[in-house]
Amino acid sequence: MKTLGIAPQLRGLSFDGEKGDIVISRKTIDQPELTCTVDTLAEKFTKGTRSVVVEGVGGFLLGEDYDDALNGTSNARKVTGRAGVVNNKVCVVTGGAQGFGEGIVRSLIAEGALVFIADMNVDGAKRLAGELNEQAGRTVAFGVAVNVTDEESVLKMVGEVVDTVGGIDLFVSNAGVLKAGSVKEMSLKDFEFVTDVNYIGFFLCTKHVAPVMEAMNKPTGNYFTDIVTVSSKSALEGSNKNGAYAGSKFGSVGLVQSFAKELVADNTKVNTVCPGNFFDGPLWSDPDRGLFVQYLNTGKVPGAKTVEDVKRFYEAQVPMNRGCDGADVTKAILYSVEQKYETGQAIPVTGGQVMLN
Numbered sequence: 001m002k003t004l005g006i007a008p009q010l011r012g013l014s015f016d017g018e019k020g021d022i023v024i025s026r027k028t029i030d031q032p033e034l035t036c037t038v039d040t041l042a043e044k045f046t047k048g049t050r051s052v053v054v055e056g057v058g059g060f061l062l063g064e065d066y067d068d069a070l071n072g073t074s075n076a077r078k079v080t081g082r083a084g085v086v087n088n089k090v091c092v093v094t095g096g097a098q099g100f101g102e103g104i105v106r107s108l109i110a111e112g113a114l115v116f117i118a119d120m121n122v123d124g125a126k127r128l129a130g131e132l133n134e135q136a137g138r139t140v141a142f143g144v145a146v147n148v149t150d151e152e153s154v155l156k157m158v159g160e161v162v163d164t165v166g167g168i169d170l171f172v173s174n175a176g177v178l179k180a181g182s183v184k185e186m187s188l189k190d191f192e193f194v195t196d197v198n199y200i201g202f203f204l205c206t207k208h209v210a211p212v213m214e215a216m217n218k219p220t221g222n223y224f225t226d227i228v229t230v231s232s233k234s235a236l237e238g239s240n241k242n243g244a245y246a247g248s249k250f251g252s253v254g255l256v257q258s259f260a261k262e263l264v265a266d267n268t269k270v271n272t273v274c275p276g277n278f279f280d281g282p283l284w285s286d287p288d289r290g291l292f293v294q295y296l297n298t299g300k301v302p303g304a305k306t307v308e309d310v311k312r313f314y315e316a317q318v319p320m321n322r323g324c325d326g327a328d329v330t331k332a333i334l335y336s337v338e339q340k341y342e343t344g345q346a347i348p349v350t351g352g353q354v355m356l357n
């Protein structure tokens with residue numbers, strides 16, 4: 001628990017104008033460059049220090065990227081400006097093992113980020129992290145277990161991230177579920193299941209991530225961080241026979257605006273991206289359980305004879321004539337990170353299907 005405060009402080013003390021060093025927590029370290037107490041850390045620490053022991057707390061290894069902090073082999077990309085919006089930043093993506101989350105993870109890594117794939121499906125998260133690390137030839141991803149509806153689990157996940165790298169620059173609250181159904185028939189259990197993941201899960205994650213971001217900002221008062229929740233076009237316009245989902249997503253916009261007003265004091269921006277349907281993702285395209293095959297079987301689309309007919313019917317409702325994907329969502333996330341003069345906003349990414357008024 002003590003490292004939960006000290007490691008983010010070290011990330012904040014090593015802030016370079018965009019981000020701090022990666023900070024790996026250890027029980028202790030032989031021959032550290034700096035030994036100090038909790039009270040003297042801020043005064044004694046100088047940028048470029050690579051190892052610190054804080055008496056009574058533990059040891060910390062620092063570096064430009066994870067491999068640099070661990071063993072001095074930095075292969076961090078050197079880019080600045082627009083190409084470096086998340087370069088060497090620590091990002092967490094909940095529900096990152098598949099679907100939109102996986103697309104966001106892949107796009108953030110392509111932009112130079114170090115990403116924690118936080119998912120209930122921890123095997124899937126670890127498998128994806130392993131694949132991405134192998135592709136990159138350096139440490140760019142970790143898989144970590146979380147159930148966003150369980151406060152203990154969220155706290156444990158945040159602690160694991162902080163112990164591994166020292167802080168969180170961008171938290172993407174993407175894990176979400178959908179259970180459609182008429183208001184006349186939906187069970188309370190199903191309604192609560194959707195609300196727990198999409199609405200309460202976002203609250204629990206923000207509750208435990210925000211103090212880490214506050215600790216990172218404290219040393220300079222200049223360290224901007226971001227919380228972005230992936231809501232939906234159904235956060236902007238109601239959804240027929242889908243009230244539990246739309247209600248949870250509308251509600252998350254209320255949380256975004258309220259959290260944004262509070263956390264601006266710590267330079268933490270809070271925004272939401274509202275994507276259109278991800279037709280090529282598992283929710284719609286899974287051959288056995290996907291919505292396309294379900295709608296075909298229930299005759300929801302009159303005249304449709306194949307899954308392709310159903311898909312074309314839905315694509316035709318989007319002015320840009322295609323579904324949304326993780327790369328589309330990531331562009332909006334990158335905008336909200338780069339933009340230092342906006343917070344509390346809901347950014348549509350719908351191919352023109354839903355327009356703000």
Ligand SMILES: NC(=O)c1ccc[n+]([C@@H]2O[C@H](COP(=O)([O-])OP(=O)(O)OC[C@H]3O[C@@H](n4cnc5c(N)ncnc54)[C@H](O)[C@@H]3O)[C@@H](O)[C@H]2O)c1
Pocket residue numbers: 094095096097098099100101118119120121146147148149174175176177197201230231232233274275276277278279281282283284
């Ligand atoms: N698919 C779409 O068409 C669409 C459209 C707009 C918005 N969204 C939103 O995008 C987000 C991702 O949706 P998707 O379609 O990619 O979902 P998905 O079902 O393909 O993937 C969701 C991921 O979240 C994980 N997850 C579920 N519950 C969790 C929990 N309690 N704790 C931790 N992880 C959990 C799952 O294991 C899975 O890996 C959701 O918030 C969803 O509401 C989806």
